[in-house]
Amino acid sequence: MRLDRAACIDDLRSMARRRIPRFAFDLVDGGAESERNMRRNMEAFEEIELTPRYLVDVGDIDTHAELFGKVYDVPFGMAPIGMLNAFWPGADVALARLCARMNMPYVASSAASTPLERLAEAAGGNGWFQLYVSSDETVTEGLISRAETAEYKVMIVTADVPAAGKRDRDIRNQLAVPFKITPEVVAGLIANPRWSLETLRHGKPNIANYAELLRGATSYADVQKTLITPRFTWEDLKRLRDRWKGPLLVKGILHPADAAECAGLGCDGIVVSNHGGRQVAFGPPSIQALPQIAGAVGGRMKILLDSGIRRGADILRAKALGADFALCGRALAYGVGAGGAQGAQRAFDILHLELIRAQGQLGVADFDAVGASALTLAR
Numbered sequence: 027m028r029l030d031r032a033a034c035i036d037d038l039r040s041m042a043r044r045r046i047p048r049f050a051f052d053l054v055d056g057g058a059e060s061e062r063n064m065r066r067n068m069e070a071f072e073e074i075e076l077t078p079r080y081l082v083d084v085g086d087i088d089t090h091a092e093l094f095g096k097v098y099d100v101p102f103g104m105a106p107i108g109m110l111n112a113f114w115p116g117a118d119v120a121l122a123r124l125c126a127r128m129n130m131p132y133v134a135s136s137a138a139s140t141p142l143e144r145l146a147e148a149a150g151g152n153g154w155f156q157l158y159v160s161s162d163e164t165v166t167e168g169l170i171s172r173a174e175t176a177e178y179k180v181m182i183v184t185a186d187v188p189a190a191g192k193r194d195r196d197i198r199n200q201l202a203v204p205f206k207i208t209p210e211v212v213a214g215l216i217a218n219p220r221w222s223l224e225t226l227r228h229g230k231p232n233i234a235n236y237a238e239l240l241r242g243a244t245s246y247a248d249v250q251k252t253l254i255t256p257r258f259t260w261e262d263l264k265r266l267r268d269r270w271k272g273p274l275l276v277k278g279i280l281h282p283a284d285a286a287e288c289a290g291l292g293c294d295g296i297v298v299s300n301h302g303g304r305q306v307a308f309g310p311p312s313i314q315a316l317p318q319i320a321g322a323v324g325g326r327m328k329i330l331l332d333s334g335i336r337r338g339a340d341i342l343r344a345k346a347l348g349a350d351f352a353l354c355g356r357a358l359a360y361g362v363g364a365g366g367a368q369g370a371q372r373a374f375d376i377l378h379l380e381l382i383r384a385q386g387q388l389g390v391a392d393f394d395a396v397g398a399s400a401l402t403l404a405r
């Protein structure tokens with residue numbers, strides 16, 4: 027299938043699935059345990075209805091949105107994704123460049139497969155940095171000062187990984203970190219020659235920002251200890267707030283009381299997120315958690331939302347329920363998987379054109395004006 031025949035994000039997902047070895051596809055496509063939460067993310071969006079208003083001039087649709095003093099062309103950005111070059115070689119840079127071209131934020135994951143300095147350059151001033159707090163303070167500090175030197179202005183601290191998510195697909199696929207050549211891997215390489223050749227060309231993907239630190243790592247436990255800590259608390263967040271001079275957001279918030287705590291500590295925003303259903307299977311979809319959170323902190327800080335966005339109209343749904351801005355994870359990643367840099371562009375175009383069309387149909391020319399009045403309440 028050619029990229030221009032992909033009508034929607036799900037078509038790009040199907041295309042990606044056909045060219046990527048299963049263990050690598052599942053690494054991105056999978057969720058925690060039964061994957062109930064991941065499925066619910068998408069179902070919950072479908073359940074939200076917006077009622078169009080007609081006889082409104084929608085001749086000039088405006089999708090601009092302002093965040094932290096900067097105007098972006100679209101009200102969505104690329105969510106942080108770790109190890110994405112394992113999904114498609116060169117994915118990180120392709121997406122960072124897309125964000126530079128389309129004037130939207132690119133959130134570089136601290137677990138990215140490309141060094142944060144290179145991603146800052148590729149994102150051309152639109153890069154934000156996402157931090158995982160390590161069990162070793164010097165590792166955390168090292169990342170923050172590198173992010174400062176690379177001139178990232180916005181930092182997102184991820185809160186929802188006190189323990190690594192249990193992803194049953196990765197266990198079944200015998201996916202090992204650090205990466206090991208298993209019979210499943212060899213079979214996948216033979217069946218997907220394009221992916222294999224590109225991977226050879228780009229080199230084995232690794233967790234680039236920690237490459238030196240992880241050189242001696244022999245088990246997943248070693249990797250986990252370097253990347254995350256179960257002991258990250260509000261006290262630490264307070265220190266991070268004092269340490270980082272620019273806008274600071276906390277990602278992975280689902281409870282209104284946690285959102286209020288973030289506001290109280292002087293954070294500039296939160297990302298209402300369940301990590302795309304990759305952390306817990308039992309939690310609520312983030313779009314379902316949003317209204318109460320917006321009720322608690324709306325107007326006091328910026329509210330971003332991710333998890334389950336697959337259509338332009340999902341971004342309108344999030345806005346109507348109280349979000350200022352959205353992040354897309356897999357939706358844009360599937361594009362790269364389907365067709366490298368061109369596929370990333372195709373995924374962006376699909377979402378953007380769906381958003382423009384949906385705004386026109388809803389009767390709201392200006393994205394900023396989308397609000398609760400569009401919601402259909404009778405359900």
Ligand SMILES: Cc1cc2nc3c(=O)[nH]c(=O)nc-3n(C[C@H](O)[C@H](O)[C@H](O)COP(=O)(O)O)c2cc1C
Pocket residue numbers: 053054055067105106107108109135136137138156184277299300301302303304332333334335353354355356357
């Ligand atoms: C493969 C993969 C890796 C991810 N890595 C990170 C990460 O390193 N840091 C982080 O804060 N979130 C990470 N996330 C979560 C995303 O930032 C985002 O919350 C999620 O993808 C949103 O859901 P969606 O994919 O349905 O849009 C990852 C998600 C995926 C799919």
